[in-house]
Amino acid sequence: MSAISFQNLNKGELTQLLDVARDAIRGHFSDDLPQPPQLDLYSKKLLQPGACFVTLTVNGQLQGCLGTTVAHSPLVMEVHNKARASAYQDRRFMPLVEEQLDDLMVEVSVLSQPEDLAVDSEQALVDYLDNNKVGVILSDNHRQALFLPQVWEQLPNPKDFIRQLKLKAGWNSVYWSPSMKVQVFKVSSISGKYYY
Incomplete structure (x- = not known):
């Protein structure tokens, strides 16, 4: 089904x-x-x-x-x-x-259904989110964090949005990894x- x-x-x-x-x-x-x-x-x-x-x-x-x-x-x-x-x-x-x-x-x-987003850097994700206020899932090394699209109401700046999402996952605010997986959803x- x-x-x-x-x-x-x-x-x-x-x-x-x-x-x-x-x-x-x-x-x-x-x-x-x-x-x-x-x-x-x-x-x-x-x-x-x-x-x-x-x-x-x-x-x-x-x-x-x-x-x-x-x-x-x-x-x-x-x-x-x-x-x-x-x-x-x-x-x-x-x-x-x-x-x-x-x-x-x-x-x-x-x-x-969450969809994989191919980005090669945090800046590429910021650029995407500038024009797409979607839900985001970040995952890397057995850690994961999710923000619903409604979080944009509190964090309208994409850099702040990503920074807080990383903190939620337990990473520091500047963490980024080449193996970071990004998924987006509505x-x-x-x-x-x-x-x-």
Whole structure:
């Protein structure tokens, strides 16, 4: 079965995915055991394998962001699992607590298939990113870091964007290697306030 293309999702389908993410978080705060999505309620399109990230912010500050670049399971399930993981398993943050829910924003990003970008230097990557505000994955020597395209809102300068991405991977800001692998991708995303 082929993976769903991020471009094939309409606003209604993205809204359904946002609701799945909200429900996954809501289930943690209810007395009942959290329930996975009931798959027979969703279209065939949303049941195709899909890669996604779920990003949580509280008062504009990042509170969790986890996902995958490879489509393993139905998109609906991926969104559900990544929403729960972002809320409670992102090791960079304390787990989400009830007091934060009033100020919680949830964003679901469905990824395109990452494509290799042939660049022979960091400057070549900067030049490419000057005209292409895409998501970027850098990997080299068992280290990897990813920024979604939305990060351009905080880091509009390509040099700063790359520098911060390298720091995220654990390299120093001037690190570059001839074996550095660069992949780029696009997303289709939707965000909204969490509600009870």
